Amino acid sequence: MKRRTIILTIILSWAVAGPAAAVESGAGSGLRIHLPRRLTIENDVPTLGQVGVLLGEQRLLDQAEKVTLGRIAMPGQEITVSRAVILSRLAAAGLDASCVMFSGADSVRVSRPHRTVTGGDFVQFASAYLDSAPKAPGVRAFEPVAAPPDLVLAEPQSALTFTASAAKSPAANLAIVEIEVKQAAAVVDSRRVVFRARYNRRVVKATADIAAGEFITHDNVLVETVASDYPESADWVAPYGLAARRAIAAGSTVGLDILAPARPQAVIKRNQNVIIQIDRLGLLITATGRALQ
Template sequence: MSGKTIRLILITSLLYSLCTASDALCENTRNTIEVYLLREVTVKDNTVRLGRVGIIRGEESLVARAGEIALGRISVPGQKMIIDRPTVLSRLASNGIPASKVTLTGAEKITIKQQQQIIKGGKFVELALLFLEKNPPADSVCQLNPIRIPADLVVPTASKDIKLSPRLAGSSAANQAGVRIAVLADGKQIGTREITFRLKYNYRRVVTLAELDAGTVISPENVRIEKSIENYPEPANWSPPYGLITKRRLGANTVIRPNMAGAVKPPILLNRNQTVVIRLERPGLLITAIGKTMQKARAGEYIKVRNVDSRRIIFAKVNEDGTVEPVF
């Protein structure tokens, strides 16, 4: 065999080996993927998939398959997830793509957060205020002041239909009103906020026009009615205190409080040691006796009376005619 023939055989064998190796390499390449991991990612949905946090290259069907692999789930609005390379390889392997067919590049760890919107605390206050203005807890309420601003609420942007639903909430204080606002996302409640308001009321008050001595009868000539704003509502049966008398001296421009005036008392009808008729009357029976009062009294009051004949002390009610009736 000539040298030329031998060289031709060697060249042919070498070319065949190179083609075989190339085919094997191509076959291996077709069964592998390269994943470039991003350092920080913001996603819309709460389910995190590999295709959202990395750039995947390789055979098209394998790339599509790997891109749909779930790496975890964001369960709380505002939550951050951190995924490292071992986690990525583990999730790939559990879905039939072994680590031997994966090349990871890029970041060692991925920080993932969800796109979100924030409902500010002030927005809740505005809604609660509007609700109370349409549904006032009392007709005389004139001011509504929030005691505190509620915390902001984080809502995932994946929620398309977000509604705020207010309703009255109970309050233990007479001059406060509460509103509870439910936050609904796609028909499901995802949070609540409660806002408490301190109430102010329209109030009428009575003010002296001049100095009034104790025992002065209150009338339109010596007082005026002013409108004011108070922390508590006026009594439901409020009326001007005309006809009442002052219990003590009041200076000019004094606001008359309920404890400063009272009803006019009837005059003293019986004085101490006064002789009175003790009268006991029943159907078909009338008994009378003479007695001595042991204290002064008005009509309708109860006093002690000493029977002049028996010297016994009895308890009796003073009648309008000045007689007294024993009480048994």
């Protein structure tokens, strides 16, 4: 009985200590790589030692951590390094891919520190400049046609200075503002923002149904000021006193193309001498007469 107890104790001791010893002995074999999802580095050529957390034999670590994984060509660019890319680069460096084990993300996005001035930022700077400058007569506001491209800078810590100025415009209803960007007192880039001018323009709206031949008055129309892409004519006047060529529905815009000057009405009194003219087929007959009514 005592002998069986000793044998059982030895077997149980091996069962507890055996796996732990196996893990410990295997901890130094192979190469383990843990990948984060996103990473920012200071240089433009990322290495495996920068991108991942490496564990394994020291000889493998010394060789693997120097393996390069591409190049960040410009500020703001982000490259994606996948597990397949890492295995390919390790194989090119002479390391056996079968001894590599991964954990963490399937790929890591790598970028450099940078600062981005968005197109919307440039629009705000240019709009503030136009708001502070005197507007041409009749100009109501300026609307940006489109936002310029973003500006990405490699040195995010340096202070930026923005200077706005008016640029030459190819059209009277367009305004162009140039934004110059300085970093550490040096001009690094510039952007142009194009605006479309919006003008105050008066339009006539029918407030009631207007019959053909009816005169335009304050009672049946209303003059409103609206925004327009083009300035108002300098000789614009309200069309009061003109007559409608056709029926105009309430709420419609009353333009000069559907109006005509009012015809003067002839006033003839009874027993007044008048001139009578008959014009038929090229024959004109003129005579004098007297109005009976």
